[in-house]
Amino acid sequence: MEEDPNGKHPMSATTHIHQTHTLSHEGNGRKISVKVLRQSDPRGGSHWETFEVPYEPGMNVTTVLQRIAANPTNAEHEHSTPVAYDSCCLEEVCGACTMVINGRVRQACSALVDSLLADSPEGIELRPMTKFKVVRDLFVDRSPMFAALKRIKAWVAVDGYHDIGPGPRISPREQDEAYPLSRCMTCGCCVEACPQFNDHSTFIGPAAISQAILFNAHPTARVERDDRLAVLTGVGGIVDCGNSQNCVKVCPKDIPLTTSIAKAGRDTTLYKIRQWFGR
Amino acid sequence: MAEHEHQAAESPADKYYFLIRRLHSLTGLVPVGVFLVVHLSINAMVLAPGPVGSEFQRSVERIHSLGPLLAPVEIVGIFLPLLFHALLGFVIIFTCQSNAQQYRYGSNIRYMLQRATGIIAFVFIFYHVWQMHWFGEWAGGGRFRLYDESGGALAATTTAATIQAAWWIAPIYAIGVLSAVYHLANGIWTSLITWGITIRPRSQQAAGYVCAALGIVLSLAGLGALNGFRALNVTEGTAQKTGHSVTAATRDR
Numbered sequence: 001m002e003e004d005p006n007g008k009h010p011m012s013a014t015t016h017i018h019q020t021h022t023l024s025h026e027g028n029g030r031k032i033s034v035k036v037l038r039q040s041d042p043r044g045g046s047h048w049e050t051f052e053v054p055y056e057p058g059m060n061v062t063t064v065l066q067r068i069a070a071n072p073t074n075a076e077h078e079h080s081t082p083v084a085y086d087s088c089c090l091e092e093v094c095g096a097c098t099m100v101i102n103g104r105v106r107q108a109c110s111a112l113v114d115s116l117l118a119d120s121p122e123g124i125e126l127r128p129m130t131k132f133k134v135v136r137d138l139f140v141d142r143s144p145m146f147a148a149l150k151r152i153k154a155w156v157a158v159d160g161y162h163d164i165g166p167g168p169r170i171s172p173r174e175q176d177e178a179y180p181l182s183r184c185m186t187c188g189c190c191v192e193a194c195p196q197f198n199d200h201s202t203f204i205g206p207a208a209i210s211q212a213i214l215f216n217a218h219p220t221a222r223v224e225r226d227d228r229l230a231v232l233t234g235v236g237g238i239v240d241c242g243n244s245q246n247c248v249k250v251c252p253k254d255i256p257l258t259t260s261i262a263k264a265g266r267d268t269t270l271y272k273i274r275q276w277f278g279r
Numbered sequence: 280m281a282e283h284e285h286q287a288a289e290s291p292a293d294k295y296y297f298l299i300r301r302l303h304s305l306t307g308l309v310p311v312g313v314f315l316v317v318h319l320s321i322n323a324m325v326l327a328p329g330p331v332g333s334e335f336q337r338s339v340e341r342i343h344s345l346g347p348l349l350a351p352v353e354i355v356g357i358f359l360p361l362l363f364h365a366l367l368g369f370v371i372i373f374t375c376q377s378n379a380q381q382y383r384y385g386s387n388i389r390y391m392l393q394r395a396t397g398i399i400a401f402v403f404i405f406y407h408v409w410q411m412h413w414f415g416e417w418a419g420g421g422r423f424r425l426y427d428e429s430g431g432a433l434a435a436t437t438t439a440a441t442i443q444a445a446w447w448i449a450p451i452y453a454i455g456v457l458s459a460v461y462h463l464a465n466g467i468w469t470s471l472i473t474w475g476i477t478i479r480p481r482s483q484q485a486a487g488y489v490c491a492a493l494g495i496v497l498s499l500a501g502l503g504a505l506n507g508f509r510a511l512n513v514t515e516g517t518a519q520k521t522g523h524s525v526t527a528a529t530r531d532r
């Protein structure tokens with residue numbers, strides 16, 4: 001599509017809603033203002049850059065970033081570079097494209113432009129998550145989250161690859177409890193919104209606590225239950241939760257994180273009592 | 280952040296991290312929280328029917344019947360746990376990075392308020408103890424008196440005179456009392472989660488209503504008592520109990 005020589009088109013929510021159904025695929029020349037907080041390398045120094053992206057019906061933020069990559073000309077008509085971002089599944093199951101969209105942490109792939117514009121007609125603002133080191137632009141290094149999963153041993157330990165027969169039976173009730181926790185994709189939303197997870201705190205974060213509860217409920221993974229509880233009773237463990245409960249509200253997978261946290265509060269207390277009084 | 284090399288060298292603070300933080304939660308409830316409830320209930324006695332301040336006087340006398348044991352009980356039972364709770368509270372506040380502006384959820388705002396009211400209550404309690412308690416006498420405070428020289432009741436009148444000494448004292452007390460009450464009510468709600476008693480959203484919500492009700496009752500008791508002391512006629516109250524007017528003299532003693 002040709003660049004509009006007159007540049008910006010003012011937008012309003014009402015015109016947008018009417019146009020959605022009548023537009024051709026080119027979007028009638030209407031453009032979305034997309035403000036991106038950019039950073040060229042991990043050493044810092046970020047700046048805002050605005051792009052005018054031609055509107056298309058049914059766009060998501062990933063599409064917007066693809067359109068910018070195809071034509072990286074900013075709103076000042078200067079030639080820029082494609083905006084770097086992480087992505088993989090494009091269907092909200094991998095967590096890679098997590099970023100702060102219009103002030104709220106979520107996945108770019110499931111952030112629909114139509115609903116974003118309905119809430120804020122002036123445009124879309126994209127920032128990288130603030131709790132992780134930025135690699136470039138919207139691409140952050142989420143490795144601290146995976147390190148936390150290693151600390152709490154978020155796995156079912158097996159001795160080898162030989163056939164050890166069927167595993168223990170898990171009742172449907174236990175499955176119903178465990179399944180929501182297993183949906184976690186380690187995306188980082190919960191820690192991004194958590195006021196206790198920051199660079200002057202050692203808090204391990206809601207995702208890892210919830211995974212500890214998930215694996216402690218598994219009949220085979222229970223073998224390492226006390227190892228997990230030892231981590232949760234250590235520095236940066238469960239006691240660093242401040243009960244702001246933002247985690248459960250921003251979780252894209254509706255994981256009952258605050259339930260896991262409260263269970264961890266109970267399990268760690270009992271674990272410590274067992275320890276102090278020698279079981 | 281969540282990059283951890285803590286396992287290497289464990290300091291005592293790290294080793295007893297969990298215990299220290301659970302003690303923080305516990306001291307907030309017992310004795311500090313219990314003390315606040317008792318304190319505000321006794322204050323509210325100023326509103327009791329009968330001769331002005333007599334029921335309040337009797338309640339305070341019951342506490343003072345501990346005699347020489349009162350000071351050690353106060354120090355070990357209230358001041359030290361309170362100081363531990365407050366100082367560790369400040370350490371905890373330094374690990375927080377509030378984002379209530381960005382994520383305006385009710386629970387997030389309550390989280391922010393819990394920290395703000397903790398600071399306000401701490402400053403207020405210092406002011407309040409200096410002003411009323413005999414601990415503050417050496418620094419020009421310590422206005423509260425149980426008896427005058429002739430054994431007349433002074434608990435209500437000295438309290439009222441202190442509150443009425445300037446127009447800004449009652450508002451400071453209102454802010455201080457409301458902060459302390461909020462901090463306790465919301466603190467009970469979070470402690471129920473901390474100790475793993477309310478696990479699911481429904482039980483947490485139910486506990487929220489109970490804590491809110493407790494907070495409202497304590498606020499009404501606290502503000503009611505404050506208003507009682509504010510409205511108490513200092514001259515009359517003293518004269519009624521002791522038979523002679525000693526207000527001005529005892530206030531400056």
